[in-house]
Amino acid sequence: MxxxxxxxxxxxxxxxxxxxxxxxxxxxxxxxxxxxxxxxxxxxxxxxxxxxxxxxxxxxxxxxxxxxxxxxxxxxxxxxxxxxxxxxxxxxxxxxxxHRFAHFADGRAYRSADHPYAVDLDLFGPHSLYQFINRTVTAIGAERLAGELLHPAPVAVARQRRQAGQTLATRMDWCVEFRALGAPLQDDIHTSRRLLEWVERPPVIVGAFPLAMRWLAPVLAVLGLWWCFTQQPWQLGLLCFVPAFILLRRFGEAAAVEHGYTQQAGAMLARYQQLFLHIEGQPDRSLDAAGPIGKLSYAITQLDVRNNPFVFILEITGLWSIQWLARLDRWRSAHRDQLAQWLEELAEVDARVSWATLRYNHPDWTEAELTDERVLDGRGLGHPLLSPEGRVTNDLHMSTDGHIHLVTGSNMAGKSTWLRTVGINLVLTRAGGPVCALHLRTAALQVWTSMRTQDDLSENTSSFFAELKRLKAVIEAVQDPDQEVFFLLDEILKGTNSRDRHTGARALIRQLIRERGAGIIATHDLELAALEDEPHSRVENYAMEVQTNDGQLVFDYKLHRGVSQSFNATALMARMGIEIDPADISLTHD
Missing domain, CATH: 1.10.287 (Helix Hairpins)
Structure with a gap:
């Protein structure tokens, strides 16, 4: 065990x-x-x-x-x-x-079809990388974790995250307690955003008269009640409540606006306070947010009382809303520049707990080495979303300075999975996480993919045109001098006829090499393998083969040097009941 x-x-x-x-x-x-x-x-x-x-x-x-x-x-x-x-x-x-992780949030809200790799690499949604990693308990932490997967970090930041995650992985008791404290939370990112907007607003209760009335209103209320019940004419006692009426009318709209920014944040902040207390208990933390966050939570909760139908009594006798708005003004003035920093710190720790748990649960994974050399050197690379019992690993050694691996193979041989394996591990590297490999040394690569292009009826776009748009984006990314792109392309130009597909794919590969782009291309087009034999070629051929054993297809999912020699599409069609003429098979293979 x-x-x-x-x-x-x-x-x-x-x-x-x-x-x-x-x-x-x-x-x-x-x-x-x-x-x-x-x-x-x-x-x-x-x-x-x-x-x-x-x-x-x-x-x-x-x-x-x-x-x-x-x-x-x-x-x-x-x-x-x-x-x-x-x-x-x-x-x-x-x-x-x-390897059963469907009970964790899958982050489907962060999925974007326009992202360089999010859709093709299954970053979000059911059985996604995010769902596999995610252990966040706050909405801001969940968004932070998604951002770390979506936006490759600079090398220094990735290394800093890695070191912090490794340290926290040795404190799993602390991580579990953090998650337990945050588990009852039912916050949403919009509440946090409104709170950050609120803290930048100007004070509401200003001027000598309203500030003085905060103290005088209760005295006047007692005096007015005494007069109404003991003196004549009793109506004169009502005059003591006139200043309160004036102020409530004057600040009624402002109170509603302020309450709109802070509503529902009180309970959220009360739970955040518990998380901050837990964070501040670490020996290497110098945060002092729990106290102020607790006071803010209490003040917001008291302002929420204005929704109570009986609050009129408190308003007219003690200016309840104005009292708490003034306290919120003081809090805002004292901590205006700190709230965003505190929430950022909480989000960072929350995301880091997920990375620490990933490391603790998978000690056989390794830490990638980011290098200034333009290389990608991996050993035992595996797909993290595949069960360890059935996971097949492969090695990868290539220059990222205008070199391409061309992977040929029959259907279901594992080409697309291999592309996703490489892509996901590169994403994990730039996020500062561990990688599913025995060893990985790589340049700081920006992944771009073109694997799952689909038609879009809303834009009257065919799947072929959608793929062309995607390839155009990949080319532009490769031409960008500020990023080192590693592309993963699956079945280039699959939406057109074989002649145009071959001509276009060959031209694209040559252009990507001229632009010093690097990546892996999976294809059924065996004629593209001839590119390796061209003078000064930067194309290397690899293959994933399928064997036949007693009429059954056997997949080993291993990467081999060379060009694929196996064909299985006709065998698969025959198994599905399609009658294939042997003469057609031999003609096709010839």
Whole structure:
């Protein structure tokens, strides 16, 4: 049993046992609380019937004890729920170790057809790379993780992320606790964005009169109530509430606007505070965000009270909204430049927990070496989304200075999977993550792909024209002096006839080489293999073969030097019931 499996198994058992124990205690205390409540009511009745001061004494002593018992009971319930979350996290990781990871969020919202490689490399969606890696608990962390996969980092940043991820992978207890604290979160990225917009807004409660009325309004309310109930004419007491009416009318619209920016952020920030406290507990962290974030959460929660139908009493007697808007103004003034930094830090840590978990769960993966040399040297490269039991690995050695590997092979031989294997591991390298390989040394490459072009009825675009547009984008990327492109092309110009396809593909390959582009091209067009024999050629031929054993097709998915010699399309069609004339087969192969 692997170290990761042992750890998660022990964690699952221990957390389940603790959850059961705490739940039993919680249930027993619920009964005790109910009995205690009735005892308290009986004691109050008896005390007040004996003497007033005894009843008051019983009330003064009993209410705090009753409140403490409620808080104790709720705390035990929270601990039980927390233990259950830890158990569920451990069970989820045990499933992931069995290569079952559909229970993690797949990030389909980040998928973009215009991205250089996101669609072709299955970055997002069901059974995607993002779903395989993702362990984030915040919306900002989820977006940060997606961004790290979508946007290749500079070499220095990738190395920094790698080092930080390696360090955190040695603190898996800390990572699990972070995820458990954040698991109840139901935030969304729009709430965070509105909050960042809010913090840049100017203060709302300004001027001597409204600031002074924050303190005078309660005094005037008490005076007005006293006059209304004790003096004549009682209507004069209502004059004490006029300043409050004026201010509420003046700031009513502003309060609604401010509340629109912060609404629903209070509960989110309360949970963020717990995450910040956990982050600040690390010895190598000098963050001080938990306290201010907690105060902001509380102030926003109090402003949310304005949605209560009975809040009018609080508004007219104490200017409730204005009181909390003023406190929010003070918080904004004190931390305007820090909120964005704190959320950025939280997002970074959240994403880093995902990378740390990936490293911990897959200690057989390796750390890629980014080099200034224009090389791509990999050994034992595998596709991370394939189960380890059935994963076939291959080696790759090539210059990235205008060199192309041309991979030929029959249907289902594994050419497309090989392209995705190389692409995904390059993406992982630039993101600062580990790679599914025994060794990988590479230049800082920007991946571009053209593998799954489809027609677009909304733009009246055929699949062939869509592919041409994609290839144009690849050419322009190769011509860009600011990026070193590595392209992965599958079946170039497959939407046209064989003669045009061969002519166009050959011209494209020569142009890409002239532009010093590098990459891998998978094709059924065996005639393209002749490019390797041209003078000063930078094309190398590789093949993935299929063998026939007792009429059955056997795939080894291994990469071999040379040109494919096997054909299986007719065999597959025959197995599907299509009657193939032997004469046609021999003619086709000739």
């Amino acid at each position: 692997s170290a990761a499996r042992t750890y998660y198994t022990e964690l699952s058992v221990a957390a389940a046992r603790r959850a059961a124990t705490l739940q039993q205690r919680y249930d027993r205390l619920a009964i005790a609380r109910l009995i205690g409540f009735f005892v308290f009511i009986g004691a109050l009745i008896l005390s007040f019937s004996t003497a007033l001061y005894i009843g008051v004494l019983a009330l003064v002593v009993g209410l705090p004890l009753l409140s403490l018992s409620v808080r104790w009971h709720l705390r035990i319930g929270g601990q039980a729920a927390h233990a259950r979350v830890r158990h569920e996290l451990a069970e989820g990781e045990l499933l992931a170790l069995d």
